[in-house]
Structures are given as C-alpha cells and as structure tokens.
Amino acid sequence: MSLEIKGGILRKYRGDEPGVDIPDGVLAIDEYAFRGTDVHHVSIPGSVAVIGVYAFNDCHRLAGIEIPDGVSVVGGSAFSRCKNLLSAKVGGIIIQERAFLKCTTLQSVTFSNHVRIIGDEAFYGCQCLESIVIPDSVTQIGSGAFAGCERLRTVTIGKGVRNIGERVFACCPHTKFVVDPENPWWISNGDGFHSRPDVQEEQDSSFIIEDGVLKAYTGSGHIINIPPTADRIGVGAFYHNPRPTHVNIHAGVTSIGALAFCGCRNVLFINFTDSVTSIGRRAFAQCWHKRSVSMPAHLRANWRAYFEQA
Numbered sequence: 490m491s492l493e494i495k496g497g498i499l500r501k502y503r504g505d506e507p508g509v510d511i512p513d514g515v516l517a518i519d520e521y522a523f524r525g526t527d528v529h530h531v532s533i534p535g536s537v538a539v540i541g542v543y544a545f546n547d548c549h550r551l552a553g554i555e556i557p558d559g560v561s562v563v564g565g566s567a568f569s570r571c572k573n574l575l576s577a578k579v580g581g582i583i584i585q586e587r588a589f590l591k592c593t594t595l596q597s598v599t600f601s602n603h604v605r606i607i608g609d610e611a612f613y614g615c616q617c618l619e620s621i622v623i624p625d626s627v628t629q630i631g632s633g634a635f636a637g638c639e640r641l642r643t644v645t646i647g648k649g650v651r652n653i654g655e656r657v658f659a660c661c662p663h664t665k666f667v668v669d670p671e672n673p674w675w676i677s678n679g680d681g682f683h684s685r686p687d688v689q690e691e692q693d694s695s696f697i698i699e700d701g702v703l704k705a706y707t708g709s710g711h712i713i714n715i716p717p718t719a720d721r722i723g724v725g726a727f728y729h730n731p732r733p734t735h736v737n738i739h740a741g742v743t744s745i746g747a748l749a750f751c752g753c754r755n756v757l758f759i760n761f762t763d764s765v766t767s768i769g770r771r772a773f774a775q776c777w778h779k780r781s782v783s784m785p786a787h788l789r790a791n792w793r794a795y796f797e798q799a
Contacts, residue, residue, distance in 0.1 A: 496748055517540075522763065535558075538559060539748050564582045566588065571750065577589065592614075607627060613636050615637075629654075702720075713737065722746055745761070
C-alpha cells in the first residue's frame, strides 16, 4: 500500500489496491489525496478530523463510504462526481459545499447526529436519492443543498434546523416534506415548508468544544475570539472557512492542530501568545497574508511546516 503520510496528514495515495485501510493515528486526509484513483473501498479511522477538499473527487469505482463522527470537516467537493457511489454514512460536524455533488448513483445517505451544517450544493444532482432524514443536530442547510435530486420523494427535517438556504430542493418535483412539530422555526404542510410567524431567533453556540478542544466553528462572524473554555484548537477547526478575518487566541491555549486554519484565505490577523507550545503541520497553509500571523519567537524555527502549501 502506498500511503504518503507526513506529520499525521495522509498527503497522497499512490497505489492501485482496490481496498485501502487508512491506519489509525492519521489526523487528516489531505486535499486531492485519492482524487481520480481506482479505489473501491476506503476505511477511515476515528482519528481522522479532516477530509480535505477534493480528497476523493472523481473516484469512479468507490461504491460506499462511512465517515466517522470524529471528523470535524468534510471538505468542499471531497466526494464530488464519484459516479458509482451507492451509499454514504455521513458523520462529522460540517459538510462543506458540493461535498457529494453529482454522485449520480447515490441511493442512500444516512446522517449521524453529530452533523451540524450541510453546505451549499452539498448533494446537488444526486439523482437517485429517494429519501432524506435531517437529524435534530443539523442547524443549517445551505443553498441548493439537494437541488436536482429529481427522484427525491420524502424529506424529514429535524427540530434543530433553523437556517435553510435558497432553492435547497429546487428541481425536486415530487418531494413531500415533514418537519418535526417541535421545530420552533419551520413548519410543513406536506408539499412544502415555511418559517413560523413571529419567531424570535435564538442564539446558538458557534463553537463546538469537546474536552477543551475547539473542534469546529459553525458561525458566520469575521472577528473570532476563541472562548476561554477551549485550551486547544483542534485539527482543521477552521479548515477552508472563508469568513474569519481576525482571530484572537487567548493565553490559555496551548496547541494549534494541523490544518487548523488551512484555506482561511481572508484571514488578515491571527494573534496568539507564548502559551502555545506546539503547532501542527500546514496549520496556516493557504493563508495568504502570512505576515499577519503574530507568532511567538520560540515557534518561528518551524514556520515553513506551518505554512507548507502542498
């Protein structure tokens, strides 16, 4: 098996085996790692926190995938155009835009109750999907998320969904909708759904923190103040998030995980203190404003690994 692993990141698969078991301990599957390969089956361990953008794009022989709950981010277009993908068990917290776009034979999608965000056009053009159950954990469904799913017959929307984008189910002519009656934001009449009148928006935490580790940010703010309850920033916590421009990391944070701010192209300023003792590989990759990262002197020797592009 030809897996190139560096700093806990699976950088590239160079083999031709039909089945691949990614070893436990791998923290992330990098962008384009399996793109266009002939893998039929890939086993992803619970240690993986990030599945990178385009990681499995155009894997035409991939028949099924199971994404563990330990994943924080499934990157944009990660499984797009896997034209023979039949089933997907989707864990993780954030499913980014176009993650499963035009998986035209996808028949079954099961979301775990860890999923919080389903991104724009995440399942656009999945023509063989017939039913979808959105669990209570999901708070946001992006624009066009299930557009073009022509055979979609039933959609069940959980009680936690508060934000639904435009044209989410466009070109789904035969779909019937059921919204959990306990959902305070939306209601359905079977043929469609609409917002409840006179409902005040409730604030929900934008930071997913588990055992002191900030695993994901689900908000829309540009100025980010890391909460005091987080003492570590996890692998891929802000992976390819276009919103943050300024990030303030308080003195209690001791580590920043691999790929933590990778792809945050609009970040102008990241400030952190001497309390940070370790930074993972590619933590600031594709952050184009490198000079705006205020880094303690004791960490500067390895700066190339932090900003490594590929």
